[in-house]
Amino acid sequence: MPNTSPHDQQAPPSRRELNKAATRQAITDAALELLRTKGPGNFTVEDIADAAGISRRTFFNYFSSTDAALASIVHGFLDTAIQQFRLRPAEEPMLESAQAALSALADPEAVAPLAELFTLTQQSSLMAHSELEAWDHCRAQVFAVARERLAGTPGGQDELYVHALAGSIISCGKAAMEVWFSRRGPDLTTGSLTELRQLLIDSIALLGTGFAPPASPSAVRSS
Amino acid sequence: MPNTSPHDQQAPPSRRELNKAATRQAITDAALELLRTKGPGNFTVEDIADAAGISRRTFFNYFSSTDAALASIVHGFLDTAIQQFRLRPAEEPMLESAQAALSALADPEAVAPLAELFTLTQQSSLMAHSELEAWDHCRAQVFAVARERLAGTPGGQDELYVHALAGSIISCGKAAMEVWFSRRGPDLTTGSLTELRQLLIDSIALLGTGFAPPASPSAVRSS
DNA sequence: GTGCAACTTTGCACTACATGCAAGTATTTT
DNA sequence: AAAATACTTGCATGTAGTGCAAAGTTGCAC
Numbered sequence: 001m002p003n004t005s006p007h008d009q010q011a012p013p014s015r016r017e018l019n020k021a022a023t024r025q026a027i028t029d030a031a032l033e034l035l036r037t038k039g040p041g042n043f044t045v046e047d048i049a050d051a052a053g054i055s056r057r058t059f060f061n062y063f064s065s066t067d068a069a070l071a072s073i074v075h076g077f078l079d080t081a082i083q084q085f086r087l088r089p090a091e092e093p094m095l096e097s098a099q100a101a102l103s104a105l106a107d108p109e110a111v112a113p114l115a116e117l118f119t120l121t122q123q124s125s126l127m128a129h130s131e132l133e134a135w136d137h138c139r140a141q142v143f144a145v146a147r148e149r150l151a152g153t154p155g156g157q158d159e160l161y162v163h164a165l166a167g168s169i170i171s172c173g174k175a176a177m178e179v180w181f182s183r184r185g186p187d188l189t190t191g192s193l194t195e196l197r198q199l200l201i202d203s204i205a206l207l208g209t210g211f212a213p214p215a216s217p218s219a220v221r222s223s
Numbered sequence: 224m225p226n227t228s229p230h231d232q233q234a235p236p237s238r239r240e241l242n243k244a245a246t247r248q249a250i251t252d253a254a255l256e257l258l259r260t261k262g263p264g265n266f267t268v269e270d271i272a273d274a275a276g277i278s279r280r281t282f283f284n285y286f287s288s289t290d291a292a293l294a295s296i297v298h299g300f301l302d303t304a305i306q307q308f309r310l311r312p313a314e315e316p317m318l319e320s321a322q323a324a325l326s327a328l329a330d331p332e333a334v335a336p337l338a339e340l341f342t343l344t345q346q347s348s349l350m351a352h353s354e355l356e357a358w359d360h361c362r363a364q365v366f367a368v369a370r371e372r373l374a375g376t377p378g379g380q381d382e383l384y385v386h387a388l389a390g391s392i393i394s395c396g397k398a399a400m401e402v403w404f405s406r407r408g409p410d411l412t413t414g415s416l417t418e419l420r421q422l423l424i425d426s427i428a429l430l431g432t433g434f435a436p437p438a439s440p441s442a443v444r445s446s
Numbered sequence: 447g448t449g450c451a452a453c454t455t456t457g458c459a460c461t462a463c464a465t466g467c468a469a470g471t472a473t474t475t476t
Numbered sequence: 477a478a479a480a481t482a483c484t485t486g487c488a489t490g491t492a493g494t495g496c497a498a499a500g501t502t503g504c505a506c
Contacts, residue, residue, distance in 0.1 A: 016473060016482070023483095044462065055485050060464065093436060132355040153436075159405070163398035164426045165434050171362075171390030179383045203387045210433035211388050213316060213376075239453070239502060246455095267491065278456050283493065 071130030294353030
């Protein structure tokens with residue numbers, strides 16, 4: 001029995017929880033596989049449900065649309081970043097925390113699904129909806145963390161500051177991902193991931209310097 | 224006759240153009256009116272079409288969804304900003320151009336429709352999709368302009384710089400709008416609009432100073 | 447103004463999305 | 477083992493969105 005400790009608050013993976021998680025995973029797996037084989041827009045919710053071994057109706061108990069099912073991949077990706085971000089010490093400057101959190105994204109395990117999703121859906125704009133929402137959801141979480149952290153600091157009550165900061169951090173992360181992907185495509189080699197990490201760090205550095213006008217592009221000290 | 228000059232490139236508002244524009248306007252008007260009276264999510268495309276005096280099918284010749292019809296309001300709003308942005312001299316620092324362009328948004332004519340849309344859809348998230356897309360579309364345009372402008376400057380070929388800058392500018396504009404709306408709601412008085420303009424300017428100023436950590440909130444010289 | 451070409455609107459048919467509901471099945475609790 | 481709870485499923489229903497071809501407008505040349 002995996003009952004680790006008497007007063008273990010989290011970790012009661014009951015059968016129901018496990019089943020639900022498995023079903024959820026089966027759905028996204030099926031959706032991704034159909035995306036690979038049939039291409040974006042060429043399969044229906046029913047196809048996914050069949051492939052996942054559930055009913056059409058059950059699909060909608062988990063996701064509200066095909067897009068949402070695929071966007072859960074993006075959500076998973078961004079959630080790792082948020083987790084990292086939450087772990088940073090409260091005293092650390094916000095932008096450094098962001099750099100650290102984003103660096104964690106340049107990890108094969110984490111980016112692989114996202115990179116494949118990008119390659120499969122690029123130029124189709126079918127993901128646009130849910131993907132933008134995923135980023136925005138992440139923004140909202142960064143905002144929440146930032147607000148809490150800055151609550152004590154002078155000027156930390158300034159809503160504008162916190163909103164603008166959170167939004168800009170997300171935009172920079174997004175920018176780095178976009179540039180990386182446009183340069184490397186689905187390349188997941190070590191070199192490529194190193195470049196991604198550098199891009200993520202550099203983009204936050206740009207933010208920290210206020211986009212110092214025509215600075216030499218790679219002269220920003222970044223690691 | 225409104226034929227102004229012999230070699231007028233633009234301005235051939237033929238009957239067809241005018242009809243289309245009128246239909247388009249009738250649709251958004253009808254959609255907005257239904258939003259007022261029935262509330263978000265409580266009316267169908269057919270309702271809009273009926274109210275606009277066209278067929279359901281014709282609606283889809285103009286917009287791909289209810290959301291899209293309403294989001295055209297946001298598009299119109301953001302297009303004025305882009306127009307202003309395009310008019311700025313190429314030598315001007317990018318962030319100053321952004322401030323100038325955003326200031327133009329604090330105009331009763333421009334914000335009024337958006338403010339109403341916000342009040343009618345807040346907390347319903349029904350607009351989320353198309354609204355995020357509208358902002359992203361604006362971001363893409365800022366990116367295009369910025370890329371062109373920076374092409375000659377040292378480091379201007381740095382895609383990361385341009386992407387991150389465009390995204391951050393949009394995020395700051397969005398942040399200012401959000402804060403303004405959360406403070407003032409649908410208040411369109413002169414004082415309220417002055418505050419909006421100040422927020423827009425301040426948010427870009429924050430960007431320019433690299434979010435100088437816990438700076439005094441209102442000590443940033445802004446006008 | 448007549449007539450032809452180009453464009454726009456419309457009705458119809460059809461597929462797919464999305465949700466409520468009630469009955470069935472699995473899991474948990476007692 | 478029985479009762480309570482949670483999840484799945486099929487069915488019914490209403491709406492979204494698109495292709496197509498017929499009908500209606502507008503533009504243009506003669």
